[in-house]
Amino acid sequence: MSRSVFITGGNRGIGLATARVFAAQGDKVTVTYRSGEPPEGLFGVRCDVTDPASVRRAADEARSQFGPIQVLVSNAGITRDQLLVGMEDDDFRSVIETNLMSGVTVAKEVVPDMLKARWGRVVFMTSMSALAGAPGQTNYAASKAGLIGFGRSLAREVGKRNVTVNMVSPGLIETDMVKDVTDARREHVLGQTSLFRAGRPDEVAHVVRFLASEEASYVTAGIIPVTGGLGVGH
Numbered sequence: 119m120s121r122s123v124f125i126t127g128g129n130r131g132i133g134l135a136t137a138r139v140f141a142a143q144g145d146k147v148t149v150t151y152r153s154g155e156p157p158e159g160l161f162g163v164r165c166d167v168t169d170p171a172s173v174r175r176a177a178d179e180a181r182s183q184f185g186p187i188q189v190l191v192s193n194a195g196i197t198r199d200q201l202l203v204g205m206e207d208d209d210f211r212s213v214i215e216t217n218l219m220s221g222v223t224v225a226k227e228v229v230p231d232m233l234k235a236r237w238g239r240v241v242f243m244t245s246m247s248a249l250a251g252a253p254g255q256t257n258y259a260a261s262k263a264g265l266i267g268f269g270r271s272l273a274r275e276v277g278k279r280n281v282t283v284n285m286v287s288p289g290l291i292e293t294d295m296v297k298d299v300t301d302a303r304r305e306h307v308l309g310q311t312s313l314f315r316a317g318r319p320d321e322v323a324h325v326v327r328f329l330a331s332e333e334a335s336y337v338t339a340g341i342i343p344v345t346g347g348l349g350v351g352h
């Protein structure tokens with residue numbers, strides 16, 4: 119079955135890997151990108167997820183191209199790491215705006231398509247930091263923990279219409295987002311995994327693909343770790 123899939127932040131990192139996995143199985147994929155160029159071979163629409171008008175335009179472009187949206191992967195995200203005592207309020211706010219509020223905006227825009235069709239799949243990209251906490255990430259962890267509460271409540275609102283809502287919770291995945299992580303921090307984090315290595319974007323992508331599949335029809339409100347064993351017990 120070829121579905122209309124909408125992925126935010128799909129021009130690089132985990133979002134791009136996810137887009138490629140969906141496209142490879144024949145889905146009609148729209149990726150949003152904020153800067154640069156759309157990725158080769160994929161339908162890209164420019165979108166700043168912190169701007170509801172921009173999200174609406176992007177979703178409309180996706181609908182004109184591929185029809186009503188059936189799968190949403192709300193993936194765009196940023197970090198602005200700093201210990202709380204030194205953190206600018208703006209850095210806290212922009213992380214909440216980009217990571218949490220964008221999930222709200224995109225879901226509000228896209229979920230009505232799914233309710234109408236009485237079928238849909240929503241996946242929010244959260245983080246192990248939301249559950250375990252991480253020094254320097256009070257803003258990031260709060261935004262991702264917010265997404266979990268939001269997603270679980272949304273799951274209860276839309277389940278009767280055969281729409282599932284799940285959260286994927288990656289550990290340390292090799293993307294631009296973690297290129298500034300210090301060697302000491304990286305060693306500390308990876309030392310707590312069972313696999314003693316960082317993850318690859320495609321290893322997250324395949325979990326998202328499963329959650330969006332027909333086979334995952336009885337999985338909703340879940341938080342699926344893709345962490346190499348980091349944070350076991352959360």
Ligand code: NDP
Nearest residue numbers: 127131132152153166167193194195245288290291293295
């Ligand atoms: P990257 O930094 O590689 O990619 C982030 C993506 O988000 C880019 O496509 C970026 O677009 C987009 N983005 C950021 N802000 C906006 C915005 N305002 N509007 C539209 N798009 C935006 O990160 P990852 O691929 O690693 O991260 C993807 C998701 O996975 C994020 O939600 C992140 O929090 C989460 N995650 C990542 C982990 C990791 O270890 N890498 C661990 C846990 C969670 P642009 O290119 O235009 O900047």
